Amino acid sequence: MATTGDAAPRRRGRPPDRRSEETLARILRAARDRFSKVGYAQTSMADIAEAAGVTPRAIYHYADSKPRLFALAAEQAYQRFGAEIVARVLTHDDTAARLRGYVDVFRTLYQDDPGIVAFVSRSALDADRVPELSESLPTWVAGVLDVNELVVRDSVERGELAAGVEPAGAVALLEVFGAGLTLLAGGDRGPEYLAMLDALEHLIDGSLFVARPGVDPAQEFH
Amino acid sequence: MATTGDAAPRRRGRPPDRRSEETLARILRAARDRFSKVGYAQTSMADIAEAAGVTPRAIYHYADSKPRLFALAAEQAYQRFGAEIVARVLTHDDTAARLRGYVDVFRTLYQDDPGIVAFVSRSALDADRVPELSESLPTWVAGVLDVNELVVRDSVERGELAAGVEPAGAVALLEVFGAGLTLLAGGDRGPEYLAMLDALEHLIDGSLFVARPGVDPAQEFH
Numbered sequence: 001m002a003t004t005g006d007a008a009p010r011r012r013g014r015p016p017d018r019r020s021e022e023t024l025a026r027i028l029r030a031a032r033d034r035f036s037k038v039g040y041a042q043t044s045m046a047d048i049a050e051a052a053g054v055t056p057r058a059i060y061h062y063a064d065s066k067p068r069l070f071a072l073a074a075e076q077a078y079q080r081f082g083a084e085i086v087a088r089v090l091t092h093d094d095t096a097a098r099l100r101g102y103v104d105v106f107r108t109l110y111q112d113d114p115g116i117v118a119f120v121s122r123s124a125l126d127a128d129r130v131p132e133l134s135e136s137l138p139t140w141v142a143g144v145l146d147v148n149e150l151v152v153r154d155s156v157e158r159g160e161l162a163a164g165v166e167p168a169g170a171v172a173l174l175e176v177f178g179a180g181l182t183l184l185a186g187g188d189r190g191p192e193y194l195a196m197l198d199a200l201e202h203l204i205d206g207s208l209f210v211a212r213p214g215v216d217p218a219q220e221f222h
Numbered sequence: 223m224a225t226t227g228d229a230a231p232r233r234r235g236r237p238p239d240r241r242s243e244e245t246l247a248r249i250l251r252a253a254r255d256r257f258s259k260v261g262y263a264q265t266s267m268a269d270i271a272e273a274a275g276v277t278p279r280a281i282y283h284y285a286d287s288k289p290r291l292f293a294l295a296a297e298q299a300y301q302r303f304g305a306e307i308v309a310r311v312l313t314h315d316d317t318a319a320r321l322r323g324y325v326d327v328f329r330t331l332y333q334d335d336p337g338i339v340a341f342v343s344r345s346a347l348d349a350d351r352v353p354e355l356s357e358s359l360p361t362w363v364a365g366v367l368d369v370n371e372l373v374v375r376d377s378v379e380r381g382e383l384a385a386g387v388e389p390a391g392a393v394a395l396l397e398v399f400g401a402g403l404t405l406l407a408g409g410d411r412g413p414e415y416l417a418m419l420d421a422l423e424h425l426i427d428g429s430l431f432v433a434r435p436g437v438d439p440a441q442e443f444h
Contacts, residue, residue, distance in 0.1 A: 039351045041263050095431055121405075125347065129261045160431050165424055169417025172406065173425065176418060180402030183343075184394065195391025196398060202387055203395070206428030209317055209382050 024062055027052045031073040032119040036186055040070060040126040040133065070123070071136040077119045078140035084108060085147055095155040099204045102174075106181050107197050114193070118186035121179055148174040246284055249274045253295040254341040258408055262292060262348040262355065292345070293358040299341045300362035306330060307369055317377040321426045324396075328403050329419050336415070340408035343401055370396040 030052035034043040045066055049056040063069035088108070089101040109117050127137040152170045155161045161170060177200075185193065202208040252274035256265045267288055271278040285291035310330070311323040331339050349359040374392045377383045383392060399422075407415065424430040 037351075039261075039263070041261070042351065129259075129264065155431075162424055162429055162432050165421050165430060166417040168414045169419075169421040170430070172411065172414050172418035173421045176402035176406055176422070177398070178402070179405040180398035180400070183401040183405065184398055189394065192390045192394050195388040196394035197391075199387050199391040199395045200398070202384055203425065207384055208387060208392070209377075210384050 023052075023054060023058060027054060027059055027062060027069075028073050028076055029113070029115060031069050032077065032115045032123075035070060035073065035126065036115065036118045036122040040066075040130050045069065067132045067136065070126075070133055073119065074123045074127075074136055074140060077116050077123065078137075078143070080116060081105070081109065081120055082140075082143055085144070089147065089151070093154075094158065095151065095160045096204065098151050100201060102177070103197050103201050103204070106185075107194065110185055110193055110197075114185045114188070117182055121182035122186065144178065145171075145175070148178075245274075245276060245280060249276060249281055249284060249291075250295050250298055251335070251337060253291050254299065254337045257292060257295065257348065258337065258340045258344040262288075262352050267291065289354045289358065292348075292355055295341065296345045296349075296358055296362060299338050299345065300359075300365070302338060303327070303331065303342055304362075304365055307366070311369065311373070315376075316380065317373065317382045318426065320373050322423060324399070325419050325423050325426070328407075329416060332407055332415055332419075336407045336410070339404055343404035344408065366400065367393075367397070370400070 027048065031048050034048050034051055038047070043066075045059055046056050048069070049059050052059070059069065063072050084105040085102075088104045089098045092098045092101055106117060124137060124141055127133040127141075148171050151174065152161065152167050155170070156167055161167065181197075184196070187193075189196075199208060249270065253270050256270050256273055260269070265288075267281055268278050270291070271281050274281070281291065285294050306327040307324075310326045311320050314320045314323055328339060346359060346363055349355040349363075370393050373396065374383065374389050377392070378389055383389065403419075406418070409415075411418075421430060
């Protein structure tokens with residue numbers, strides 16, 4: 001009974017798999033949005049169904065519990081994030097180009113869907129706090145952290161990291177950026193977020209500030 | 223009945239106000255820790271009392287509800303943060319010195335108590351999601367954001383921000399740092415966190431990476 005009832009009724013002119021794919025995409029987008037904005041604990045499957053414009057039954061067709069829906073949304077977000085990192089960071093050899101590539105990952109994903117960027121950090125925070133989520137994320141998060149380590153290790157091997165900088169500190173600095181960049185993506189900032197990424201690229205290149213020749217700031221006001 | 227029962231019994235040799243101050247400090251530290259690690263919604267007053275080693279009654283002496291305890295913990299954390307910003311950031315005139323001052327704020331507070339740094343971001347995330355907290359934080363958070371705007375405005379006026387960088391983007395970049403630095407403080411990283419701050423100071427000074435003269439990365443591997 002349940003199995004035939006779960007199948008969506010066929011319509012002429014549109015293949016059912018395409019329709020199913022679109023429904024799933026809408027459900028996952030709504031799930032990311034509600035989990036990020038309201039928090040996992042405060043979100044119900046019914047809230048997500050309403051936000052996605054589908055029946056709760058339609059959600060259960062893809063994920064039969066809230067933790068599974070969370071895991072599915074996280075899997076999609078992290079896979080997308082990971083694919084962008086491979087394409088835009090790891091294709092470069094030198095550290096500066098890789099860091100610019102990171103900025104590009106955020107630029108591309110944010111322009112496509114700010115919610116997917118925001119969910120990467122919010123989901124990690126929720127998974128940290130809610131016991132039933134403890135197994136949904138570790139592998140994905142570890143994958144991103146592995147890339148940070150790889151980038152710093154290669155930087156050291158290529159002699160590009162300045163002497164006196166501890167590699168573990170540089171890895172943690174990449175995490176600081178990851179946490180900050182994903183968190184701010186949740187704030188509906190639009191073009192300001194993209195302007196921030198431009199400023200970050202200047203900082204990476206050492207060109208965010210102008211050195212004013214001939215002016216000694218210590219002498220100027222004192 | 224309640225009023226006399228609330229007063230702590232006096233002991234010889236230790237003035238009661240001093241004792242009360244220590245109890246409050248212990249309660250606020252436990253509150254920050256539980257709220258940060260487990261989340262506001264999942265934390266009860268009894269949990270906090272247990273973590274602080276006091277009776278739930280002792281907590282109600284200082285804050286008669288969970289939202290009020292949260293507000294008290296937030297007030298203390300943000301006041302401490304604000305005082306450090308005034309002392310270490312705003313005492314400088316030039317932007318580079320101010321940014322190094324920011325790094326110093328995090329260094330000082332983290333060495334003193336990582337939990338106070340972590341609570342600054344976790345509390346803002348909770349306040350964003352839990353309706354009963356909506357009025358506990360806005361003023362404090364706005365104060366920190368005002369400083370970011372002031373630093374960038376002064377930087378523009380002094381001609382220190384590079385041409386082509388949008389001031390709003392630079393302000394958001396300071397927020398990215400604030401969010402990332404406070405979030406990572408929650409991870410029990412110890413010396414690695416301090417090494418990360420050193421790496422960040424190198425990045426601000428444009429000295430995180432070594433330019434290798436004579437080597438063209440584009441030619442090296444292709």
